Ligand SMILES: NC(=O)C1=CN([C@@H]2O[C@H](COP(=O)(O)OP(=O)(O)OC[C@H]3O[C@@H](n4cnc5c(N)ncnc54)[C@H](O)[C@@H]3O)[C@@H](O)[C@H]2O)C=CC1
Ligand SMILES: CC(C)CC(=O)C(=O)O
């Protein structure tokens with residue numbers, strides 16, 4: 001942590017709408033910080049597909065080092081379908097950060113915001129409030145960049161380790177405890193796996209069960225990932241905290257976003273023991289980039305998660321208060337009629353940030 005009440009935030013806007021939603025979020029963070037008497041010193045760092053195209057390096061080591069030295073990292077989005085490396089894959093510095101900084105807990109809340117249309121007609125869908133925790137350093141992403149590819153076959157490896165599964169599980173149970181205290185209802189952690197077919201997931205389940213025994217006050221269970229895809233559409237209001245493997249979490253978090261308004265409403269935090277990256281779960285959206293219509297809500301909510309995390313790391317109560325106020329301002333703005341383009345409205349990126357800013361202090 002930096003000087004008292006001042007934190008250093010590394011900002012990596014990235015590509016496409018990543019730059020647009022990041023700029024809109026910083027425009028809200030500055031006055032919010034002033035209002036709460038907290039200091040946020042930002043440093044913007046280059047990385048991403050267009051940086052790769054221009055320089056041959058998508059993630060300069062200097063950017064990585066500066067990000068790793070900061071108190072927190074705020075990221076827009078990175079990657080561009082037309083810009084590929086020699087092996088055919090895209091530039092993804094966000095994955096490098098997750099792996100190099102050990103950010104095992106990919107926290108992806110799926111919450112229905114008052115006033116934002118949900119995908120399901122059932123009135124209970126207005127109460128959707130669950131959190132996917134996507135393990136973000138191993139699973140099927142373990143062999144990223146190292147998979148075997150020959151003329152005849154391609155092979156990638158899925159890895160599950162005891163150490164990371166224990167950390168992921170403890171993180172999930174602690175989060176369930178906190179949510180239970182905040183919401184005044186029992187918490188439940190459901191591991192999403194494929195233990196009926198793969199030994200790796202039977203192993204993951206047994207490690208998870210061992211950790212569950214440490215938290216007798218929190219409910220625990222398991223769900224196969226295919227059945228979870230079904231039940232997230234059928235009855236998402238029944239779930240609370242859902243830890244899962246990396247690829248499963250990548251897919252299910254987009255599904256979850258689709259339930260509550262789309263990717264523009266899907267914040268995330270990639271948290272490790274010492275570092276954390278906060279970013280919307282969406283990508284660079286080439287289909288709408290440059291038009292000023294990207295929804296910055298997911299990034300604003302990710303910034304609120306960042307303030308909350310910084311408070312938990314000792315930055316001070318002002319950060320916790322600012323986090324609560326920012327999330328509340330987002331809710332109040334939509335409840336009052338804010339309508340972004342992705343839900344059929346006319347409010348663009350800048351107008352949305354202004355509407356949220358106007359609800360701060362209100
Ligand atoms: N964390 C990251 O930086 C991520 C990067 N990517 C990269 O982004 C690029 C595009 O990927 P896609 O598969 O198209 O996923 P995407 O998330 O960028 O877009 C999917 C759909 O959601 C919409 N969308 C996403 N964010 C939105 C927002 N804030 N407001 C309104 N609409 C929004 C897009 O217009 C598009 O129709 C690729 O290069 C991909 O690798 C994809 C996902 C995450
Ligand atoms: C490069 C991708 C793994 C990014 C993504 O899809 C995500 O973070 O959800």
Ligand SMILES: [Mg+2]
Pocket residue numbers: 250251254281
């Ligand atoms: Mg994804």
